Every structure is written in structure tokens, then in C-alpha cells.
Amino acid sequence: MSFTLAIIGRPNVGKSTLFNRLVGKRLALVDDQPGVTRDRREGEGRLYDLTFKVIDTAGLEEADGGTLEGRMRQQTERALAEADLAVFIVDARAGVTPLDAHFAEVLRRSPTPVILIANKCEGRAAEAGLAEAWRLGMGEPVPFSAEHGLGISDLHDAILERLTVLREDQAVSQAPRVSKGKKAKKEPSTPEHAEDGTEGEEPPSGPLQLAIVGRPNVGKSTLVNRMIGEDRLLTGPEAGITRDAISLDWEFRGVHFRLVDTAGLRRRAKVTDRVERLSAYDTKRAIDYAQVVVLLLDGQEGLHKQDLWIARTVIEEGRALVIGLNKWDALKDSKAAISEVQDRMIRSLPQVKGIPLVPISGLTGRGLDRLMDAVLEVYETWQSRISTARLNRWLSAMLEAHPPPMVSGRRLKIRYVTQVKSRPPTFALWVSRPKELPDSYVRYLENGMREDFDMPAVPIRFLLRKGD
Numbered sequence: 390m391s392f393t394l395a396i397i398g399r400p401n402v403g404k405s406t407l408f409n410r411l412v413g414k415r416l417a418l419v420d421d422q423p424g425v426t427r428d429r430r431e432g433e434g435r436l437y438d439l440t441f442k443v444i445d446t447a448g449l450e451e452a453d454g455g456t457l458e459g460r461m462r463q464q465t466e467r468a469l470a471e472a473d474l475a476v477f478i479v480d481a482r483a484g485v486t487p488l489d490a491h492f493a494e495v496l497r498r499s500p501t502p503v504i505l506i507a508n509k510c511e512g513r514a515a516e517a518g519l520a521e522a523w524r525l526g527m528g529e530p531v532p533f534s535a536e537h538g539l540g541i542s543d544l545h546d547a548i549l550e551r552l553t554v555l556r557e558d559q560a561v562s563q564a565p566r567v568s569k570g571k572k573a574k575k576e577p578s579t580p581e582h583a584e585d586g587t588e589g590e591e592p593p594s595g596p597l598q599l600a601i602v603g604r605p606n607v608g609k610s611t612l613v614n615r616m617i618g619e620d621r622l623l624t625g626p627e628a629g630i631t632r633d634a635i636s637l638d639w640e641f642r643g644v645h646f647r648l649v650d651t652a653g654l655r656r657r658a659k660v661t662d663r664v665e666r667l668s669a670y671d672t673k674r675a676i677d678y679a680q681v682v683v684l685l686l687d688g689q690e691g692l693h694k695q696d697l698w699i700a701r702t703v704i705e706e707g708r709a710l711v712i713g714l715n716k717w718d719a720l721k722d723s724k725a726a727i728s729e730v731q732d733r734m735i736r737s738l739p740q741v742k743g744i745p746l747v748p749i750s751g752l753t754g755r756g757l758d759r760l761m762d763a764v765l766e767v768y769e770t771w772q773s774r775i776s777t778a779r780l781n782r783w784l785s786a787m788l789e790a791h792p793p794p795m796v797s798g799r800r801l802k803i804r805y806v807t808q809v810k811s812r813p814p815t816f817a818l819w820v821s822r823p824k825e826l827p828d829s830y831v832r833y834l835e836n837g838m839r840e841d842f843d844m845p846a847v848p849i850r851f852l853l854r855k856g857d
């Protein structure tokens with residue numbers, strides 16, 4: 390952990406929610422010590438490539454003695470003394486309260502750099518509060534929603550920015566390494582348990598979160614403008630939270646979409662030292678936030694290595710994928726272009742079959758309807774659920790057609806299958822000796838399932854469990 394971040398703010402602004410988002414299950418509760426009020430939590434936070442110590446100052450209202458203000462001031466000062474950076478949260482729905490102003494005063498007097506977060510910004514109700522937050526004199530507030538995970542990448546940028554300044558100020562090279570995001574395999578806000586699916590917890594359903602990604606100049610901005618121009622924009626890029634945040638809300642044939650705007654992400658990223666890395670990084674972030682990803686290709690150029698990297702990332706991250714072959718209007722032989730890309734995809738991405746490849750022109754709008762149909766279709770698949778009864782009927786047919794292999798003289802037995810979660814579809818498989826089940830057999834099941842239940846273009850996951 391390379392630096393320490395303190396979360397500060399009056400009660401109920403969302404400190405704990407942010408803390409949980411940053412720390413997830415890696416929470417290390419401070420030991421109860423006799424005579425010491427356990428008035429704060431610490432944990433190892435993660436935000437993409439950054440790892441750091443987080444101090445949460447929530448829960449002060451329960452402490453005994455003194456005034457609330459007095460206790461908070463004391464606690465805040467203690468946390469600030471330890472922290473390299475502070476995140477100061479205000480509730481944008483409630484607006485700036487006198488207590489917030491009081492905190493701002495304490496923070497202003499501290500040498501610790503502060504990032505101002507306007508929380509609960511997920512809707513229009515927050516617009517006035519966001520504007521008010523400017524008045525605290527702590528710089529530009531980051532529009533945020535700790536509950537819905539909005540603004541996380543902006544927070545990340547703000548942290549990097551402050552760390553850079555810190556480094557320059559103190560001339561110590563303690564700032565975190567910015568790796569290529571390898572460590573950040575998982576979206577930081579994803580609860581750990583989602584990985585093994587034991588809780589079967591579903592994310593709340595809201596707008597369809599869509600990202601349009603692709604190499605520079607393939608036509609992303611043109612396409613986004615076309616999409617939004619033709620339908621109803623719920624939140625314009627100039628309004629409220631999205632003024633310089635990462636998403637646009639709009640409606641297309643009655644479906645509420647949230648578009649993760651990579652161009653916007655790039656604009657926001659103020660770390661400009663390694664431009665080409667940033668664009669891969671932006672892509673990664675957009676994928677993190679999306680449910681469905683449209684990978685846009687330039688039809689005149691075909692599939693590049695970088696495109697395959699993006700496609701693999703989308704699949705590894707468990708998102709649904711649609712490929713748009715853009716600049717259709719400029720293609721001399723569109724059939725040839727399509728089949729060439731199709732061939733390469735089948736060879737290079739055998740793990741996910743049936744990824745839709747839709748020819749489009751962002752410039753003329755041709756093919757846009759088909760693209761959106763494909764998006765809605767893979768989204769449905771991505772969140773589909775299959776009943777346990779159907780699954781087990783299917784499993785016995787699969788076992789009969791091609792029984793699991795013998796391993797050390799004994800046949801492996803697969804007892805039971807059930808879907809533990811969707812988004813992406815994830816199945817638990819009870820196996821007599823799970824460690825010995827060959828990958829090839831899991832792939833056989835996966836391919837069979839994809840075909841029999843008609844689940845193209847989405848990742849399918851199997852979790853092997855021991856069951857006799």
C-alpha cells in the first residue's frame with residue numbers, strides 16, 4: 390500500500406458506502422481495544438491499478454462525550470494527520486449544510502490535499518447540490534454516486550493528479566506504480582463473492598450500460614452522435630452530472646441506455662505522459678462500466694491485433710460483445726470485408742461463438758437499427774436464467790452423448806448443475822473430483838450449453854464444486 394487515503398464528511402453523506410466500494414471484502418477491522426471507542430475502520434483500498442490504505446471516519450455520531458462537531462473535528466484531524474490524501478464527501482441531494490462548511494474549514498487548514506466528492510449524484514435531484522459544492526472553495530467537485538458506482542474513474546484521475554502534485558512537492562518517489570491494469574482484473578466495486586457466485590446476488594437492473602470502444606478514428610464519436618441525435622437524450626452532455634462525467638443517458642425505442650463515453654473519459658484523464666497507454670486504459674475502464682460492449686472496427690482496415698485484445702478483455706471481464714463493422718458506406722466490397730473479419734474472429738476468438746458482426750455506417754446511420762437490435766439481444770442473453778430442471782435434463786443428455794473421462798481408473802461423475810447467477814451466466818457444476826475434470830470437458834459443456842440454450846456472444850462461466 391503506497392499511500393493513505395482518509396474519507397471525511399458529516400454523517401450520512403455516504404462515507405461507508407464509498408469505503409465498502411473501495412475496500413470490498415478486504416476489510417481489516419481495527420481491533421477493539423479496551424477503553425478505545427472503535428470509531429473508524431481501515432482497509433486496503435483498490436481502484437484499478439492503485440492500492441492504498443483507506444481510513445473511514447464514519448460512525449462518529451455514536452461516540453460518547455462532547456459535541457458532534459467537536460468529536461468530528463478531533464477525529465478528522467487525527468485521520469488527516471495520517472493520510473496523504475483526503476476525500477471529502479458532501480451529499481449533493483441535501484446540498485451544502487453548515488456542518489459541511491465546518492468540515493471544509495478544518496480541511497482547508499490542513500496541508501493534506503483534498504478531493505471533493507459530490508455524492509448521490511445519480512439523478513437530477515443532485516444538480517443544485519453539485520453546483521453548490523463549488524462554493525466550498527475546494528476546487529471542482531467530482532460528481533459521484535457511491536451507491537451506483539458513478540464517477541469512480543474520475544475519482545481515480547483525481548487521486549493520480551493529487552499524487553503527482555505530492556510527488557513533485559515532496560520530491561519523494563513514493564507514488565504508486567501505474568501498471569497496465571493487470572492487477573485491476575476485477576472492477577473494484579465488484580463484491581468478491583460475485584466471483585464464486587455463492588450468494589447468487591444480482592446487480593440491480595437499471596439502464597443498459599453500453600460502451601462503444603475501438604481504436605482511434607474508427608468512428609466512435611460519429612456513431613455516438615448519430616445514436617443520440619436520433620433518439621431522446623435523457624441527460625445531455627452539458628447537464629449536471631454528465632457535464633464532464635463519463636456517461637450519457639438516453640432512450641432508444643423505449644429502452645433506457647447509459648452510454649459510457651470513452652471520448653469523455655479520455656478528455657478527463659489529465660495524466661498525459663503516455664498517450665497510447667491511456668487509450669488502452671480508457672478502453673479498459675469503459676469495459677469495466679459496461680454491460681454490453683460494442684467493439685467498433687473500421688471496415689476499410691479490418692481486424693487489428695488491438696481489436697482482438699479488446700474483444701478478449703470484454704470476454705474476460707464477463708461482458709457481452711457486439712462487433713460493429715463501421716464505414717460501410719465507404720466499402721467497395723462489403724461482403725468480402727465482412728467475411729474476412731468473420732473468419733479471423735472464429736480463428737482468434739474460439740472461446741465465444743456467435744458474436745454478432747453488424748455492418749454499419751455511423752455517418753449515414755445505415756445499419757444502426759440492426760446494431761441496436763444485436764445489443765439488446767446479447768443483453769437479454771447476458772442476463773438470462775435457465776431453470777435447474779432444464780439444466781439437469783440437458784446435463785444428462787450431454788453426459789450420455791459423451792461421458793466424462795476415466796481418471797486414474799475411475800470415471801469422473803458430474804452430479805448436478807445449477808445457475809448461480811446471470812450477468813454473465815454462471816453455473817455451478819457438482820463433480821466427484823472437480824480438480825481432475827479436464828478443461829476440454831468443461832469446454833464441451835460450455836459449447837453445448839451455448840448451442841442448446843442459444844447463448845451466443847456472452848461469456849459463460851462454470852464453477853466446479855465437489856459433490857459425491
Ligand code: GDP
Nearest residue numbers: 400401402403404405406447509534535536537
Ligand atoms: P456515512 O457512513 O455517514 O458516510 O454514510 P453511509 O455510507 O452510511 O450512507 C448514508 C446513506 O446514504 C445510506 O442510506 C446509503 O445507502 C445512502 N447512499 C450512499 N451513497 C449513495 C449514493 O450514491 N446515492 C444515494 N442515493 N444514496 C447513497
Ligand code: GDP
Nearest residue numbers: 605606607608609610611715716719750751752
Ligand atoms: P473516433 O476517433 O473513433 O471517435 O472516430 P471519429 O468519429 O472521430 O471518426 C474518425 C473519422 O472517420 C472522421 O473523419 C469521420 O468522419 C470518419 N467516419 C466516421 N464514421 C464513418 C462512417 O460511417 N463512414 C465513413 N466513410 N467515415 C466515417
